Amino acid sequence: MSGRRVAVIGAGMTRFVRRAQETGKELSFLAASKALESAGITLADVDAVCLTSAPDAFDGVHRKGDYLSDGAGAWGKPFIRTYVGGGSGVFTPIQGWYTVASGIADVVLVVAEEKMSSCQPHPQGAFLTIFDNMIERPLGPNLLWIFALEMNRYMQAYGLDKRDIASVAVKNKRNAADHPSALLGEAEITVEDVLASETLAWPVQRLDVSPISDGAAAIVMASEDVASRLTDRPVWVQGVGWNLDTTYWTNRDLAYPQYVENAARMAYDMAGVTEPRKQIHVAEPYDPFDYKELHHLEGLLLFDRGTAPEAAAAGVTARDGDLPVCPSGGLLGVGNPIAAAGLMKVAELFWQLRGEAGARQVPGTPERGLAQAWGDLMQVGTVVVMGTEGGPSPTASAATPPVAPRATALREEAFRTAEGAVTIDELDLAYEWDAGEAIGAFLEALRDGRIVATVCTACGRTLVPPRVFCERCFRPTDSWTQVPDAGRVETFSICHVRWDMVPLDPPEIPAVIRLDGTSEGGFLHKLGGVEPDAVSIGMEVEAVWRPVGERTGSILDIAYFRPRRGDAR
């Protein structure tokens, strides 16, 4: 690695709240100001600004990065917004790292902001457009579906106990009770509370999920010479890694996040970490849902596959356990203003490694920690490894308390209507997407009651949904074939709420279905003609087609899949 060494020298954040009175710019300003104050510098000392924020659809502002830039201190400075969905909050410090390591800047201000509450009637609306516009969006999927599908697959693959998974929500909400920024810190919560909470999309219950939130976080990063001039307690960036898997999320085994492992290995290699279980002393993996923390701990190679839940239930990952995990309280406890929540984890490492985490401080002297985030369509992992290289300097000044957070929480009842808010109803952007060669042919075949696939002879895979190129071999696919309209359930969920949290009765049953004759994974559709209780992973199903005259060349030409009765076509 030829680049320069880079340190984190300051951190700050706002309170995380359900709906903030402040604008996104103002939240950015609050967090950025606190980070500069913590580093003991002013904006004049900053050479460049790195920013992130998740979908523009939350704010209803196109080119949100430009819009937020002055609040983030970027006026007249080199400024870029990087963006990898939910992984963004741990990606911006990577952006800060390469901006300094490359010699482009000596000091960068790294800001992550999210104001989800602007998106009404529910911020989940911003996620309706993350799905494939041809073959998924017509099914009406919402964000809960994919988490529920993944969680079910994870539980099934390793025979996991939901009680063990729920212990993560309990640990993190209890930890968050000690975080001054936290939205959902609860010192007394129990596993029974989690298991008794409302079922949203089975197996996901309300307390398995992190809250939607508004907030911002910021850090200051500096080159070695500047860092050593400004502080005697720099926290060094030792390793960075990021990795993006295929768009076809239904084509992979959702039980294990290979892309997180790839990102972790990249960061460990750079950091010289050969035995992560011994060399990582505190971890802040991404925990938007309780099972995700466990899934990620396994992907980060900190636990064997399928073993993290039992370890968590046994207290191994408690703040005073062998490997403290999410001592901040994580997204489940502190809150989940998406991009800001990721950077909050990096700020927590900064405070933990400097011994400044106050009531949240993990025992002993952690010398190296890891933060990780995840995002896109079950697809991206971002990892930062940080350390003090010998622990806090013996000459270190007395620990300063974490910066006092701000952000004005509006009353709960003001979540949907706030006095003084400006309402703009029409996010009435219209698009007309071309289906393209492969999906165009796929949809045309559906009209005829056939399911077609492409074949790559180099890797031997038969691909549904079809594509004109093989993403693994990076060459055109070779031929078309027809596959049966029957297969089996890879994973499923029973979804009791719509995207805007309006109850659904009867519930919907989304499923990933692998068709006979295809190579792996499957595609997203819904199950019907079956009682929710009777559905299981591995169940054989067949397509129920709409009448010929009603087909339009759409994924909806298959009405749903039902338990297999007759011979598949």
Added chain:
Amino acid sequence: MFEAARRAYAEAEIDPRTQIDSFVCASEDLQEGTSIFDEYVPDQLGAVQRPVHTVASDGLFALATGVMLIRSGIADTVAVEAHSKASEMRTPGRLDAFATDPVLDRPLGTSALALAGLEMQRYLHVSGHTVADCAEVARRNREHALANPRASYAEAVDPAPLFDPLTREQAARSADGCVVVVLAADREGVAVEGVGWSQDAPSIQSRNWDRAVATERAGAMAYAQAGVAAGDVDLAEVDDTFAYKQLQHLDALGLAELSTDRVDPSGGALGEGYLHEGNGLARVLACVERLRRGEAEIALAQSWRGLPSTSAAVAILRGAA
């Protein structure tokens, strides 16, 4: 994207699955109609299970990011991608309006495009340029585009007023397309000598209406890195989303005296078609082609993100000796 990537990789004689260390893409969600467009890039770039990230910006910012990745030592070879599928966006005017401040500006119902009329009016007032000068830029760029096989609008002429004094023929029209550039640490060929980027105030209320100050700063940053002066540049591909912007950008870069046949010889966005966030990489591609043919030694590519943005980026490229 697949087509552009395949051509770029074939030309670089490189296998993306094993020989590219990092991938950088440029896109904006609402332009695509997809939240988190980063989801939809890896497969067609040969980037599955590889380090990929998106910059929510123009492709020239992605190029600058690629340069940083290489200089940091974390990558030796980087693929940079930017594209436009603007034809799928049925309400482009409303999209531009969504880039203005939702509380202060949007309720006025003013088209973001009208800002171009306002800015052009002010630019003509302070620079001494005339409407005829701008019309000449549009005419010349379309003439340049006649020799460019990628150009879609070499012959388009429509003098209808748009936002006075701006006319339709002085505004670039959208096109679909994709550009992929492969950067490598130790290869012969066109060298990226300097990159710079900056922006002015996002707020319409507090930006500078006289000059393209973000381009001035971006240019100064890139010139300093490259160790070259404006007088050394013998080819410029600058943003000409609106004809007056070409003149304003040349002023900002100290290139107002550069011979007109050395400015946007590709035909620019007026002639080629406007690739939105792909525009910056289209300008880079046009420079690379001429540098490779030995028609210039030091080229400058510049982009501006379009209304109502003030963000701008610059790259200085040097031909192989």
